[in-house]
Amino acid sequence: MAGIAKILVVDDNVSLVRMLEGVLRRRDYDVITAYDGVEALSKARAERPDLIVLDIVMPRMDGYEVCRHLHADPATAAIPVILLTVKGQVDDPDLDPAMLNARIAEQMIGFEVGAVDFISKPMRAGELLDRIKSHIWIDRLAAERQL
Numbered sequence: 001m002a003g004i005a006k007i008l009v010v011d012d013n014v015s016l017v018r019m020l021e022g023v024l025r026r027r028d029y030d031v032i033t034a035y036d037g038v039e040a041l042s043k044a045r046a047e048r049p050d051l052i053v054l055d056i057v058m059p060r061m062d063g064y065e066v067c068r069h070l071h072a073d074p075a076t077a078a079i080p081v082i083l084l085t086v087k088g089q090v091d092d093p094d095l096d097p098a099m100l101n102a103r104i105a106e107q108m109i110g111f112e113v114g115a116v117d118f119i120s121k122p123m124r125a126g127e128l129l130d131r132i133k134s135h136i137w138i139d140r141l142a143a144e145r146q147l
Helices: 014-026 037-047 063-072 097-112 125-146
Strands: 006-010 030-034 051-055 081-085 117-120
Touching: 006 014, 006 037, 014 030, 014 125, 030 037, 037 051, 037 063, 051 063, 051 125, 063 081, 063 097, 081 097, 081 125, 117 125
Parallel strands: 006 030, 006 051, 051 081, 081 117
Antiparallel strands: none
16 A cells, blocks of 8 residues: 655665654655665656655765756656755754854755755654645645646
8 A cells, every 4th residue: 555645765874764764654654765865866756756855965966956956857846855954943042143144044055946844953753744744735735726
């Protein structure tokens, strides 16, 4: 039986990918995994996932460049991408101004290249699941309205 949606999880941290894969499979998602940006592009084009969870800092091609390629290709341009960042949330009250500006700039770049959301590592599984569910619902609703 197919899952409720197909998710591509991309990170060079094998342990994190396996943990996310387990969390998503327990919620009935079909999960595809990749460990660098080049592999992510290949799998996105071949598998056409409903959503991609994508680390920013990876070997061979970073998450920003993956987003650029995905959104330049009509076959993958509509796939929502949630970027993973180790740099944290912009609403952290303990951030010094320079770090806050760096985080805001990082998010602006992500949105410019086509990401729909950010999640900071380490992440809470519940937050990840809620964001995935929301973006898949939004994407499906938008697709229905175009019919």
